[in-house]
Amino acid sequence: MATTNGASVDIQGPLKELDDIYVDINGIVEQLVEEEAALHAKYELKKVPLYQKRQGAIDKIPGFWHTCAFSYLKSIDIERSADMPVNYKIIFKFAENPYFTNSELAKEFDFSDKGSIKVTNPEINWKEGKDLTAAPPKLEGEDDDDCFTENEDTSFFCWFNDVNGSDLADLIANDLYPLALMYFTGSSESDDDEVPVYDELAQDDVEEEYEESENAGSDEEAEDAPVNKRPKCT
Template sequence: MSASTAKVSRKENSNHDGAEETSEKEQQEAIEHIDEVQNEIDRLNEQASEEILKVEQQFNKLRQPYFQKRSDLIAKIPNFWVTTFVNHPQVSALLGEEDEEALHYLSRVEVTEFEDIKSGYRIDFYFDENPYFENKALSKEFNVNESGDPVSKSTEIKWKAGKDLTKRSAQTPNKAGKKRQHEEPESFFTWFTDHSDAGADELGEVIKDDIWPNPLQYYLDDGDDD
């Protein structure tokens, strides 16, 4: 009985080995078919991305008259943009006291996404006459170069004498004539000269994707939950 059992066992093992061989072949075929199906999924995903881009471009054009109407209405509210920036947690962290003073002269902000949205965008800041710089407008533009790498460029700020906020000292004298460490952050306006990592410009992305779509929510939110 034990021999018969052993024979059965060997036979079962033989069948099991054959099943494994068949299974491995089937698995390989399945993997190849999965790869083919995945290629089709990837192709559809690429097609979907292209269609989504076309729709986004279409709706960008449709939004433009409303952006213009909104800008005209915002112009009737004093200090709208500086209040919006001060109330935004990420932007406010970049603002020193003098930055806020300068931004009180900010009258209009515009974000323009290029027709090929993937190629970049531009942010324009329009200022009233102010004691800090000569420019009526400051812009920063993000796009890609011929190699496909993200790059940025911006308006050169024409500072008035002694008013360059990007060069303020890291130390300021107190009333006793001693020096203390400057606790304010680096000037907001250094953003216009920083082109070190155009592909990961946090402030630009925050303005474009968070503030610009609905600045009113930040203008009305003073951060007081009470």
């Protein structure tokens, strides 16, 4: 009830009417977001031949993707569905490395079913003792019965085990990938203050060790970045 000139007025009906109107407005906003995403994906699909041409130029720049992302990465590719471009697969190609035998890791996202996401993760074939997603060893004096409720000090690679991970996927597919040259040169034309994907995928200590290993002519020095410096799982 509300009071107007001393008289009580029932406003529950008008408030309900306003609420219904806002529900309809939000429905239009959601439709706008979906159509914008579909339009963006459609034009990203049109860029595929140019991205392929770009990779040819990237191949001539030593360590390009290492600078944009992380060690041993040779290339990133986004493969979109021609029928529904909002569905995509992120493909990472790697040079031979001390951690796993896969030359390619791909994570696929299917947004066809409105309100849910179907995610397909790859299987990583880790080399013995090199699983970067494994829980860190217990500290000296820690009880054997202690359990890890959250594996805080693990690698970016645990994203490949994430049943979702679409937020990071969106940053990679729609920011890092199309703006790769900006990440490489350190420039940015973004209008927002979001943390670059580079900060999530790469850590300074891994880069420094990798560079040192190149100078020394040995890959062994680049192995096993300190566990407490690895990016956290998302």
